[in-house]
Amino acid sequence: MAGYLSESDFVMVEEGFSTADLLEELTLGASQATTGEVAAFFVADLGAIVRKHFCFLKRLPRVRPFYAVKCNSSPGVLKVLAELGLGFSCANKAEMELVQHIGVPASKIIYSSPCKQIAQIKYAAKNGVRLLSFDNEMELEKVVKSHPSAKMVLCIATNDSHSLSHLSFKFGASLKSCRHLLENAKKSQVDVVGVSFHIGSDCPDPKAYSQSIADARLVFEMGAELGHRMQILDLGGGFPGVEGAKVRFEEISSVINSALDLYFPEGCGVDILAKLGRYYVTSAFTLAVSIISKKEVFLDQPGREEENGPTPKTIVYYLHDGVYGSFNSVLFDNTCPTPMLQKDGDCSCLSHSPIWLWSKETILGAAPIQQQPVGPGGRRL
Ligand SMILES: Cc1ncc(COP(=O)(O)O)c(C=O)c1O
Numbered sequence: 516m517a518g519y520l521s522e523s524d525f526v527m528v529e530e531g532f533s534t535a536d537l538l539e540e541l542t543l544g545a546s547q548a549t550t551g552e553v554a555a556f557f558v559a560d561l562g563a564i565v566r567k568h569f570c571f572l573k574r575l576p577r578v579r580p581f582y583a584v585k586c587n588s589s590p591g592v593l594k595v596l597a598e599l600g601l602g603f604s605c606a607n608k609a610e611m612e613l614v615q616h617i618g619v620p621a622s623k624i625i626y627s628s629p630c631k632q633i634a635q636i637k638y639a640a641k642n643g644v645r646l647l648s649f650d651n652e653m654e655l656e657k658v659v660k661s662h663p664s665a666k667m668v669l670c671i672a673t674n675d676s677h678s679l680s681h682l683s684f685k686f687g688a689s690l691k692s693c694r695h696l697l698e699n700a701k702k703s704q705v706d707v708v709g710v711s712f713h714i715g716s717d718c719p720d721p722k723a724y725s726q727s728i729a730d731a732r733l734v735f736e737m738g739a740e741l742g743h744r745m746q747i748l749d750l751g752g753g754f755p756g757v758e759g760a761k762v763r764f765e766e767i768s769s770v771i772n773s774a775l776d777l778y779f780p781e782g783c784g785v786d787i788l789a790k791l792g793r794y795y796v797t798s799a800f801t802l803a804v805s806i807i808s809k810k811e812v813f814l815d816q817p818g819r820e821e822e823n824g825p826t827p828k829t830i831v832y833y834l835h836d837g838v839y840g841s842f843n844s845v846l847f848d849n850t851c852p853t854p855m856l857q858k859d860g861d862c863s864c865l866s867h868s869p870i871w872l873w874s875k876e877t878i879l880g881a882a883p884i885q886q887q888p889v890g891p892g893g894r895r896l
Contacts, residue, residue: 519597519617524590525561534558534801535855541803542857555804555836561595563799568599571794574768577775579788581625583752584610586792587800593617596795604790608635611644621645625749627711627790629654629670629686636661646747648711650688652699659703666708668747669696671734673714673727687712693734697741709747709785710734716793716848718753719761725774732778735785748779750789756797764794802841802852808833 528537537558571580581602584593588610593603594617602623603614611624621643626635629650639647640662647662649655650670658665672687688696700707710731714723731748738745750771755764779785814827836842844850 517598519594534560558801560799564595564795567795577787581788581790583790583792587796608638633657633661655700655705666706668709668711670711673712694737697738701741707738707743711749713751714753716753721767721770724771728774728778748785748787752791754791754794756793804834804836806832807835
């Protein structure tokens with residue numbers, strides 16, 4: 516182990532022991548008296564994150580994964596991913612501080628927001644973070660003044676019209692403006708070292724990756740013509756976080772591999788990376804909430820004839836968490852969480868903070884950690 520995680524960071528459980536089993540035990544142990552006093556809480560299966568990582572390495576062996584910290588910056592997630600050797604994609608100073616605080620070296624951090632505050636560019640310069648993104652001239656000017664040794668990655672726009680979140684509205688230079696940006700960078704003696712894109716999160720069309728990889732090839736050629744040493748291709752995120760996604764990870768990875776073989780064949784000397792968020796964490800987290808109230812409501816059907824019998828009714832359940840809290844992805848990402856009823860009644864719990872589960876099976880199965888298993892052996896809660 517690289518020393519990011521310690522035994523006190525998680526609860527090790529026996530092979531086969533799941534989040535559902537843990538919740539059942541907590542529910543059984545909780546008394547009626549504690550209901551209502553305890554906040555909603557997450558159980559995170561760190562083993563699920565590890566399994567996702569090995570699946571990624573298997574399907575996309577040429578791609579080096581980075582983790583987009585904004586997606587979930589819980590210390591357990593960051594430490595496990597650091598332990599697995601990932602790099603980190605940070606959108607601001609707070610995220611850079613967070614990963615540096617757990618010991619991640621600056622060489623493994625990308626400051627990936629194309630639009631940055633000058634003070635935060637200076638922070639990156641002072642703390643050794645050299646790889647930065649840009650998509651406009653103003654950023655180049657800021658970097659010339661505040662971080663002259665930066666290595667810049669040009670973020671290009673994508674066709675993200677089918678994706679759930681449209682990042683190219685905010686970020687990404689059009690192909691038309693790339694030559695001009697690359698020329699200006701050269702004039703200002705700013706090193707451009709690569710190209711990045713993000714096809715938008717939860718994209719249902721894997722062809723968006725091949726199109727963007729083809730666009731990136733064009734920009735690589737423009738950059739090389741102008742004397743930039745183009746050596747990094749960053750495929751961004753957009754990979755599904757759950758099993759039942761519209762497009763399976765296997766399908767996406769096979770489209771990406773074919774496009775890479777065509778435009779960036781093995782041996783071309785380009786370091787290919789991706790900045791994944793949802794892929795790593797979505798399915799690992801389970802939120803436990805209590806139902807605090809329920810009521811019967813009539814289904815409003817304008818124009819409905821009274822004589823058609825009784826008005827249909829439904830039951831509305833109220834939870835002690837909502838869209839301004841843990842369910843914000845319902846508003847921002849149109850997600851539709853799947854409820855699972857805990858069969859033993861109230862779901863009051865014993866903890867206010869996240870509970871990190873890690874199965875013995877996962878630890879022993881994870882190659883980089885295998886030589887030195889954590890802890891004295893599996894402990895069942
Ligand atoms: C610049 C950047 N890279 C990567 C990601 C991660 O995207 P995803 O969760 O789709 O993997 C995000 C998320 O919004 C992002 O803004």
